[in-house]
Amino acid sequence: MINRDFLLQLRIQAENPGASTGQKHFPGGGDFIWSYSPADGEPIAKVGVTTQEEYEQVVKKAQEAFLHWRTIPAPKRGEIVRQIGNKLRQYKEPLGKLVSYEMGKILQEGLGEVQEMIDICDFAVGLSRQLYGKVIVSERANHKMIEQWHPLGPVGIITAFNFPVAVWSWNAILAAVCGDVCIWKPSEKTPVCSVAVQHIVAEVLKENDLPEGIFCLVNGDFKVGEWMTKDKRIPLISATGSTRMGKKIGPVVAERLGRTLLELGGNNAIIITQSAELDMVLRAVLFGAAGTAGQRCTSTRRLIIHESIYDAFKEKLVNAYKQIKIGHPLENGTLVGPLIDKDAVKLFSKAIGEVKASGGNILCGEEALHGELFSNGCYVNPCIAEVAHDLPIVKEETFAPLLYLIKYKTLEEAIHIQNDVSQGLSSSIFTMNMREMEIYLSARGSDCGIANVNIGTSGAEIGGAFGGEKETGGGRESGSDSWQAYMRRQTNTINYGTDLPLAQGIEFTV
DSSP states (O other): OOOOOOHHHOOOSSSSSSOOSSSOOEOTOEEEEEEEEEOOEEEEEEEOOOHHHHHHHHHHHHHHHHHHHHOEEEEHHHHHHHHHHHHHHHHHHHHHHHHHHOOOOOOOHHHHHHHHHHHHHHHHHHHHTTTOOOEESSSTTEEEEEEEEEEEEEEEEOOOOTTTTHHHHHHHHHHHHTTOOEEEEOOSSHHHHHHHHHHHHHHHHHHTTTOOTTTTEEOHHHHHHHHHHHTOOOOOOEEESSSHHHHOOOOOOOTTOOOOEEOOOEEEEEEEEETHHHHHHHHIIIIIIIIGOOSTTOEEEEEEETTTHHHHHHHHHHHHHTTOOOTTSSTTOOOOOOOOOOHHHHHHHHHHHHHTTTOOOOEOOOOOSSSHHHHOOOOOOOOOOOOTOOOGGSSOSSSSSEEEEEEEEEEHHHHHHHHSSEEEEEEEEEEOOOHHHHHHHTTTSSOEEEEEEEEEESSOOTTTTEEEEEEEEOOOOEEETTTGGGGEEEEEEOSSSOOOOOGGGGOOOO
16 A cells, blocks of 8 residues: 555645635535546545636636736746745655656656756746847837737636646746736646645745735636636636647637637657667657656657668567566556556557557557556556558557557658658657758758657757647747747837837828
């Protein structure tokens, strides 16, 4: 039996609120979501479902808080974020354990997810002194133009189960230094993690005597998300999840002329060339395809391998897969934990069936897992399949550890195969040939938002903008200039002369 003291450290009780505005908590109107660990099927806690009345109170508090928060100088907002980062350092171990236990990723990945939150806090502290605008040359004498950025207002954040805390931080922490307030709707599959984070952030707000409403939480199913997406009081909806979900959210927000930041599906490929260092490739593939049980949006789904090294690498990969330790995510030595729930297990099995029915060859992953843990949890064997690249199932995203092997002859063919899917998130090439690298990174190369060389598709750093093209949604979160998504741009023209000339030389006299 796993010691669950980490729940007490995070003040997680049997029953938890369904909504929060920082200091004030709402019980959830009598309805609750039970959270069960996919690791062993044990209940963790139940979280209240936000009612419509409670939602209205949350939005009202967020609007009120925004009027105050936007007037605080950005570096002072950065100081609050710095304190949140320090508080996360204090709770890193118990929060990392909760992430692992509720979501199913191994402990190292759970701790890594909390570290990602800490890193984005550090990034945002520096950013709070760098929300730069521009000075633009004017065509008119005694005039100048400047461009500046202002806070948007309440930002709605909808997150997925696979990163139950980090993706919130990518959005909320950057939005906070920009002067926005946040309303967070987490996945109903991992609601306890959101309650834990809300407790941690509430400590910082209370210690600084800040008003409630800066960081808000609402919990529930798709209905709560619908309230947010239809709400004109929320100018930006940042949503992470499946492409199917994004196609529903996008039109609803667009109809009210709101903004969306969408991080959706991925069907990520690694191209392995003749010159690749295969031992390095093997390590990248193992983490990219089997890590997080294949439940990252950047997980490696397809290997596009040059025909001259195909058989040799296939043998190395299948042998390595046989060494992967599958088990409880909190146990030392485990490399692959469970899928999120039984439905995910069914979808994984269904996808394998479709591969076989389409003529694909399953190399490993159909073996049954035996033992009490595996019968109670949501475990599967990571699977490798040889396929033709144009099979319909290969062009879909199966959110599980199912890896496709595809042969190629020329680099142009490999790039075509990689790009010939509707998703465009992450991609990678392993090569020691400079010409191949430059072609891959050129306009005729990868069409993804992320294109890597000699590293895998998974494991992005917070300093770079994260996101993809095509049906991945086009949004960018985390580093670089992603902060601009959470602000509104304003162009100012300043006349410091005594005349009133018009642009384009227009003359208008009376």
